[in-house]
Amino acid sequence: MGCFDAVREKTDKLVLVSGTPKFIKDETFPHGLSKALFRNLERKIQADLDSGLRFFYDLVGINFSARFKKDEILESLDRLKKEDLRPLLPKIDVPVLLIHGDKDRICSVEASKYMAEVIPDARLVVFKGVGHAPFIEQPEKFKKIVEEFLAC
Template structure:
């Protein structure tokens, strides 16, 4: 079981330590009571990126936001830094916190980790999945053009990893602002600056290892097997993934819908937090057993 001597508790968010297989302590932000809602961050981010959303939803859910291995307050440990390892860690956290009937939301790499966890460990504890601006395969090639919108392929991905290892600070400072829509970079002000600083605080070698693993992942074979409701959240101004990527997910998953955020880039939960929180809560109410989910249609989502 996690140690309840939280690292800190501020504003109703407690920090728990969940022991992982190699002895590493996973730092997990937990708040509220009610049905389980899990928020999984992206590459070189951490649970704090969801703090606004966590505060907004803690009056209705037990909101759980982990720092994945090598991110935030969770050390990299001795286990290999791979998406599969992050998925195994997440499964251990599910067991330690007795998570069940959860709505799980994965932002960017967080969605890849959730896909891998469900492929390796099943989805019996999950009532519904939210995919926030992510592709099932980030690299492009002659047969797949719905990876990252910049057209990155295996060779350019390797060059990016080399740059991460050579000068992580410069790479992070160039990469982080591009997660936001161009117009919101000025609108977000201090939030944008905070994000850049938090990205840069991570270890470049660790991030390069995880990028390499993420680039090797291909969740496309998993998608048709996911027999659970899925809400795909797409930033209409995203420079990471195109609307066609979201359409592919909706067409491939058995039960999926898309919600587009007109003012957002790659991070709708930061750029439009109020609407993002509402979209998450509405979806959870519909799909969780304890929620009011009798209505078969969604006021937010569409299949097109």
């Protein structure tokens, strides 16, 4: 979401999928990933990239393989640990479609419910029985919802 400021003039609508404005749960944001689970993921990736990624993919609920560089993943995890985009949400001044699976084990659907309340012109669609990747798990439904949103 940090790129939104850079493209604000060129953005008419925004689609956020399985997102969260703050990745880690704390006393100010109960909808994030637990610190213990995040530390476990971080440790697994530091110790062995392949087993760490398998652990992550198990959380996501999909099975695919890809090649990643360990330092890039650890850098991304560090950014997720520190970043809090909640102050930006009320400033979003375009229509927003939030799509989230109710079985997402990475980013809680409660995070999207929170964003739907805070973003001025937001609409939330929750996919039942779907995890972190609704575009993979229910691609036709996902495509239809996004196309309808972009067309109106």
